[in-house]
Amino acid sequence: MxxxxxxxxxxxxxxxxxxxxxxxxxxxTDTFLNYIRNGEHQLVLEASALHFLSSAGIRSxxxxxxxxxxxxxxxxxxxxxxxxxxxxxxxxxxxxxxETMPVDLVPNIEMHDISNVSSSELYTINxxxxxxxxxxxxxxxxxxxxxxxxxxxxxxxxxxxxxxxALQLN
Numbered sequence: 001m002x003x004x005x006x007x008x009x010x011x012x013x014x015x016x017x018x019x020x021x022x023x024x025x026x027x028x029t030d031t032f033l034n035y036i037r038n039g040e041h042q043l044v045l046e047a048s049a050l051h052f053l054s055s056a057g058i059r060s061x062x063x064x065x066x067x068x069x070x071x072x073x074x075x076x077x078x079x080x081x082x083x084x085x086x087x088x089x090x091x092x093x094x095x096x097x098x099e100t101m102p103v104d105l106v107p108n109i110e111m112h113d114i115s116n117v118s119s120s121e122l123y124t125i126n127x128x129x130x131x132x133x134x135x136x137x138x139x140x141x142x143x144x145x146x147x148x149x150x151x152x153x154x155x156x157x158x159x160x161x162x163x164x165x166a167l168q169l170n
Contacts, residue, residue, distance in 0.1 A: 003031055011102065012040040017049035020057030029060040033067060041073030044101065048079035053087045061093065076102065 001024035002017040012035055020028055035043060043064070065075045077096045080088070088094050
């Protein structure tokens, strides 16, 4: 089981990869309880790479949900595969499931009119592909990039408007 967390707005998105079974349930529970103790009360489990869910895994999820309910937090499982979704639905925990991230997770994106842009300037990214953009705070022409200045940013799954400006050499 591999867990990676990313803070976006008020939410902590936790990406799970592997099996949530008796072998990993204590690790999973302890990790989530630590997030809660450290002030993360809006948790989203991104479960697209969660391959299996056992009864021990369900007990972990129930414990996490109880802790969050006690402090009026929220818990959501997104992008679960058919097996995990069916297991949760059958056991009565289907209310935790969602096919999309919370609406208020994605920041408002300013829409631009592209009706006057020629089709040769529009590009479609493969829906199964990905795009990584590194933003450098305060970067100046010809300055070496310091890794500590690189930050991650999140975009909506449906919309990305990207403007690139070429460097001008004097």
